[in-house]
Amino acid sequence: MAQVPLVTLTTDFGTADGYAGTMKGVILGIAPDARLVDVSHEVAPQGVREAAYVLYTAYPFFPSHTVHLVVVDPGVGGARRPIALRTPAGTFVGPDNGVFSYVMAREPVEALVELADPRYRLTCVSRTFHGRDVFAPAAAHLAAGVPIADLGPPVADPITLPLPSLEVTPGGVVGEVLHVDRFGNVVTSIGRLLWDGDELALDAVFAEAKARFDAAGATVAVAGQEIAGVRRTYAEIAPGEMLALVGSSGHLEIAVREGSAARALGVHPGDEVVLRF
Numbered sequence: 001m002a003q004v005p006l007v008t009l010t011t012d013f014g015t016a017d018g019y020a021g022t023m024k025g026v027i028l029g030i031a032p033d034a035r036l037v038d039v040s041h042e043v044a045p046q047g048v049r050e051a052a053y054v055l056y057t058a059y060p061f062f063p064s065h066t067v068h069l070v071v072v073d074p075g076v077g078g079a080r081r082p083i084a085l086r087t088p089a090g091t092f093v094g095p096d097n098g099v100f101s102y103v104m105a106r107e108p109v110e111a112l113v114e115l116a117d118p119r120y121r122l123t124c125v126s127r128t129f130h131g132r133d134v135f136a137p138a139a140a141h142l143a144a145g146v147p148i149a150d151l152g153p154p155v156a157d158p159i160t161l162p163l164p165s166l167e168v169t170p171g172g173v174v175g176e177v178l179h180v181d182r183f184g185n186v187v188t189s190i191g192r193l194l195w196d197g198d199e200l201a202l203d204a205v206f207a208e209a210k211a212r213f214d215a216a217g218a219t220v221a222v223a224g225q226e227i228a229g230v231r232r233t234y235a236e237i238a239p240g241e242m243l244a245l246v247g248s249s250g251h252l253e254i255a256v257r258e259g260s261a262a263r264a265l266g267v268h269p270g271d272e273v274v275l276r277f
Contacts, residue, residue: 184260
């Protein structure tokens with residue numbers, strides 16, 4: 001049975017305006033059988049690093065024939081290239097501004113091209129809405145079966161963001177705040193962590209590093225506070241208390257049950273987090 005074309009959308013457009021819906025219209029005009037899935041349209045405006053994280057947490061759960069369209073594009077109309085890349089886990093379309101850095105850190109890149117062929121754009125390309133005129137058409141054509149090599153020439157030097165810091169020492173791991181979600185949970189670069197009985201095994205994504213430690217005996221230091229132990233669930237503590245746990249992405253998180261750890265700690269992406277064991 002033929003695969004149904006599948007396209008995800010991640011943007012900073014919000015839903016108050018018609019930008020996201022317009023891109024969907026373009027995609028469906030080219031690939032009318034495509035299924036469209038909104039990952040998020042609430043990335044902070046111009047939040048390239050945030051978009052990279054949101055994509056990183058979502059794409060592994062989609063079929064490998066999915067085309068992931070990401071439009072967080074503060075350089076629209078400038079010198080940055082529009083690109084598409086193919087990996088064993090999916091195909092990605094968006095601006096060459098580092099938004100695919102975390103994907104490329106985890107997946108081998110099989111092909112990477114500039115979206116240069118005018119056949120796979122709209123006839124009139126605006127200077128301010130490449131999501132509609134360049135990226136959405138490219139994603140639709142790829143979903144419909146056009147080979148990635150047809151869209152333009154190879155790119156050998158994609159822009160990449162510095163990977164989140166992560167250093168394993170004899171007594172622990174030094175990482176950083178990677179993301180703050182809408183609940184105020186503080187996601188760190190310390191991951192991925194896998195439970196094995198009462199121990200946690202670290203098989204790091206953003207560095208060549210491994211470690212193994214007793215979860216209950218570990219401590220997490222952040223913003224001048226120290227949290228004892230790494231928990232499995234929020235339910236292990238009372239409402240209002242702070243805890244460290246392994247979140248759904250496999251990364252160490254700091255949370256306040258039924259509250260905001262980010263607000264309580266006053267932390268932001270890039271701030272240091274130390275796991276000691």
